[in-house]
Amino acid sequence: MNDRAPRVRPALDSGRRATIGDVAAAAGVSKATVSRFFNHRERLLSPDIQARVEAAIASLAYSPNPMAQALSRGRSGLIGLIVADITNPYSVAVLRGAEKACQDAGYLVMLFNLGNEGGREREALDALAGYRVDGFILNTLGSGTDVVDAITLHGKPAVLVDRRHAGMQADFVSLDNAGAMALACGHLLDNGYRRMLYITEPERDVSTRRERAAAFKAFCADHAPQASGEVFESEEGDTVGLDEALRRLLEPVAGGTRVAAIAGNAVVTLRVAASMARLKRSFGVEAGFVGFDDPEWASLIGPGLTTIAQPTDELGRSAANCLIERLQGLQQAPRQLLLPGVLKVRGSSRAA
Amino acid sequence: MNDRAPRVRPALDSGRRATIGDVAAAAGVSKATVSRFFNHRERLLSPDIQARVEAAIASLAYSPNPMAQALSRGRSGLIGLIVADITNPYSVAVLRGAEKACQDAGYLVMLFNLGNEGGREREALDALAGYRVDGFILNTLGSGTDVVDAITLHGKPAVLVDRRHAGMQADFVSLDNAGAMALACGHLLDNGYRRMLYITEPERDVSTRRERAAAFKAFCADHAPQASGEVFESEEGDTVGLDEALRRLLEPVAGGTRVAAIAGNAVVTLRVAASMARLKRSFGVEAGFVGFDDPEWASLIGPGLTTIAQPTDELGRSAANCLIERLQGLQQAPRQLLLPGVLKVRGSSRAA
């Protein structure tokens, strides 16, 4: 029983935000009624009460506290987005699309940036899970089984972007790497380039890197002996190795076979362009070039760099929508969404 | 290596996370004691109880629910970061530094991207305030008084990055625009460039744009008649206007005065470089160039673009730290933190 005086709410001074109780008092109804105004307005509530509540809400500038809602409902309206490296424009572009779609669907995105530190994957997952995010969008490093464990542990739906995790039951959204590589190689071959060097970041465990390299080798095998190719792994900071690889590519060959380089992503494109500058060679003349990703500066370097543009915005949107469908209860085996790349032809790959 | 977190939580439904109550039960103590274990461990709690609680926590893989903590404590441990355009590498670089500092201080960042839509400022503020963020870091468009209203309304501390708001009582962190502009102009003048064109995005109400343009004019006035300058506002998409402005700059002049362009930020740098390519002219030969911001591709365009690099990471860190000090109760008049830019000399500004 309650033998104590009911606690008196302090007057609504400027610091405090109105609560559902304040609105209820102002409208002369119960808290439940105010709650219903937001959640089941049409189904129940008589017109006059509805009007009173509405007025009270307006006069108090009330809006529900999402934290309290989350606690009560068991879900937060938050989506956790973990990104390997916010510095990577590709990731940002995807993030942008995803955030937009989430907001449109009434979700807010909680971002965690790994800063390329793979070890923090688990930390990020746990922090986000702590805030009871309803689901995850993951564009992470993806080495170990750690993520898989954490996700299955938290039991929340997730969608993977660009980087697969072996053995993880989740939707997957990505560029069609095989198709894109065939597009790049085919274009070069069509324009007379027959010896190709594919330059990639070290594969580590990044699925996209692995897939692109595999597709490159497959293309060369399929088109031998007309086409031939090699792969070079470019470590960050190893300018010497890269310079040497390019120098070998550019060595004159009997028969005057035309040669070309393919860069696995924008980071590598940058390295390769820098290397060519050091070697005082230029693309479009001494060698062909196609790079994955289509940064805004691609057209300004040398004769313009030919690229494979990814539909980044759509990738992000699709990822978000996949997740949202799951949150709405969609039960289905994990899906794969592979979006096509677009070839942007510029000077670096011109025909003889 | 193989001692992973336990996957099974005894006596709990499969999906549910352990709560403080579960831990209390497992340890045979009260919830209050478990709470104390986290919040006042040293001050109170006997060793044996402490050990029991610790064991229970470990066996249940318990971690407190931040939402419930926020509700109870009245503060969320969240910092709201509103950014004008996540696509802008400058913003991202700042965001990165800020996020790092926040995480180090135990805060999580909640990001809201305006996508360059000024009208959504208020929406962002309200959404974030809804989640009871403890404070704001703002890198927004900053036109109206809307933001000022909202912030003072919510009564939470805020720090402004790069963009001031007239009449807003808040800490402000930014590049020292005046100093940086003097650095750029001085460098060009030293290298023999005497007629200068400053190209900027339309000023609108962005303080940084206004300050840089003002500093440019001031420099020219101070160094007349040796130096002279004009300002061109480059609208997005208006390639014709920009081409024309550059063409005029490049017109041969009696006495062979050397001329140079200065770009107000990386976006403009890109436009200017594209325009020069269209005009088939190049920097370092026919004209000098210095651009604000130092994107990674600056050294790869033409002879290398001379730039003013901003200490973006430190800007973000400083902003976060300013805010965190306020959150810890610092009472002080609004501060201004102006960090110096760094001149990166490359081929585009070489002496005759």
Added chain:
DNA sequence: TTGTATGCGTTATCAT
């Protein structure tokens, strides 16, 4: 249709 009471997971204020 509306109100009452309880629970969500914590913290904090009382007691003991």
Added chain:
DNA sequence: ATGATAACGCATACAA
């Protein structure tokens, strides 16, 4: 030093 228990702001069975 430890335990009850009342908030925190909201949603929702259950009553009326």
